[in-house]
Amino acid sequence: MERTVEEGNKRRKEKSARRAVFLDRDGVLAEEVGHLHRVEDLKVIEGAPEALRILKELGYALIIVTNQGGIAKGMYGEEDFWNVTEELQRRLGVRFDGVYFCPHHPEGSIEHLRMECRCRKPSPGMILKACEEHKLDPGKSWLIGDHVKDIQAARRAGVWRTILVMTGYGKDMLRRYVEGEVSLTSETPHYFAQDILFAAKFIRLVEEKGDPIEVAQAQKSEVRKRAKL
């Protein structure tokens, strides 16, 4: 447990283990069009280039973690996935530090990809693999996603903070939380943001001012300490 907000900030900024922002692709960076696989259908979400510049400047590794079950369903191939991702990268004006995708699906039509794998979100497989391969510390990292599954995967991998954006499926996810269709558990997002640009600006604010959750915890323990005196 970190003692103060300042110590928390300092610890996360230490250079030894790298910090990352794990990013879902569709609905966060690219408009959700349903199984995006053609470059001509690619539309970058407004503000995403600036968001990634902010996160890079803060020193975060940028890692894509995306379910691509359409590959197992035979709707498109890995080649199509890479073409779209390359073009996305070009339009965003940034290099991703890692790109992880899950081509599997339990109901896929392509036999060798039809399985219950450990990478498909909400499983944490892709995030854990990225942490291992890029020497990233999930406990100092963030995830930005538009689906409950993104948040669950991150929390299962021990990612420090998660943000659900209102682009893509995000609004529907928020509705599901509000209407009680999805229960509030330890797999609920820490924060909500309008879109990835707001999320990036929020992360920058946390770097500068501290994390509201930690501030609240620190205040609580201070109150308890004083009550005992």
Ligand SMILES: [Mg+2]
């Ligand atoms: Mg998505």
Ligand SMILES: [Zn+2]
């Ligand atoms: Zn998989």
